Amino acid sequence: MKIIKVQLNAGLLSWLIDLGWFTWMVISFWDCVTAVDDIRMFKSSRRQNLQNMSLSTRTVFTSHNLTSLRCAEQCINDRTCVSFFYNKKSGLCAGHSITLGITNGSTPAVGNRYYVVEDGEGYIGDACTTTSDCYVTDSECRNGACWCAPGYSFWPSSRSCVANCTEYGYDFTAVMNHYIILNNEEKIENFTFQSCLQSCLSATLYTCVTFEYVWSLGECCLQSITMLDKPDVWTENVIYSSEVVHYQRDCA
Template identity: 35%
Template sequence: MSFFDKFVVVMFVMKFHYCQECINQKLRSLTAFDNVQVREYVLWEVYLDKLDCLGKCFHDVRCHSFQTLGSSGRCTGHATAFASPDKIYSPTVGSPGARMYLLHLGSSFVGSGCTSDGDCSLQHTYCNDGICNCQPGIMFSVGRRACVTDCTEWGYDAVRYFDRSIGGYNDAHVSGVTEAACRQLCLNTSTFTCTTCDYKGGECYLSSATFLSVPESNRHVGSSYVHYQRTCL
């Protein structure tokens, strides 16, 4: 056997052992996301086949789901579970051949589907519009894989809460925008650190405060606004 042949055999054995544990996991295909590309909670994007992508996600403690993107050969690892495309906050993109897979540890985690608070296993999570999310004012930390009250480095996603808003703590106000644009304005603004935004009827209110950082009298519930809470890294 030539040196090259031996090298190929060694690499095959290493690859097999590398993902033997992950092969034994209860991997679930999320068929509702067939042919749909998701750009939320993306940890990384690489060129790998399904098995190697599974291995990369399995060995990344932050990764709870991954997506293969058809004939492009690309795959993405994601920090949360996902329930259905209609629960994605930012617009999804059609992608023929795309497939989404959920690792076993992603079940009942942030982003998974729920019908009651008991379906959500992570501390400080509850069932928010059919999705397990951190409670209002408590941020999901991608790196710590937890719902936290302290955040030193803000993330690139924001969680939606219905019928919540903050009064009297607006740092900026923009009119005539869509809900998706309001969310993106909070994520992209550079003049201050936007951590939450409230939206209603084309009016967007950006704030550096969180739902729990303001006095209780300024926390509005049942306000007919949509409230977004930024995540942590």
């Protein structure tokens, strides 16, 4: 009788071990499946152009120790976020208000993966060949990417290009080799680009919404108007032998 009982206990133990092993296999397999599907379930696509890279342009949040699911969820739940980096090794998650179709300025970041949510396809910042590739109203394909057309400010929270902002932010959109003639609030010589940008942001006597910078001369022109306010003096650069860039301020 004792022998039979021992045999039964041994059989039960063996069965429990087999069951535990099987359960572990199922859980492990499920973990793998859910890890792969975490991002996919939120209808975001992985882009190869920034694999193992990082780019800080228009970052709206940075979070740590997140799973891929939580990272995707945070971006989806943030109206201003349309793309994000996720690093499985570090759990680092960084959301962005534009689609990073152009990789200029990117730096190496081993393990980083870049994802674009469904609304980010053809969105502001995404790579393009023609304006028809850009779906946001009053945006255009310029220098290989979708940007708001001259005179329009990018408004991340409404995902639109607008003629006026109720509140202005800290980012700017560039238009190469164009400027507004004779409508400067201030003109400053021998200035660095960063000093010019900060002067626009910190202006108190007027709301600085655009500025121009002549790179070779260090010339800074601050303005309270846009191309839409003065379309008749919106001019392509034929005067300066070097590059002049017009910057329009984004909405907050």
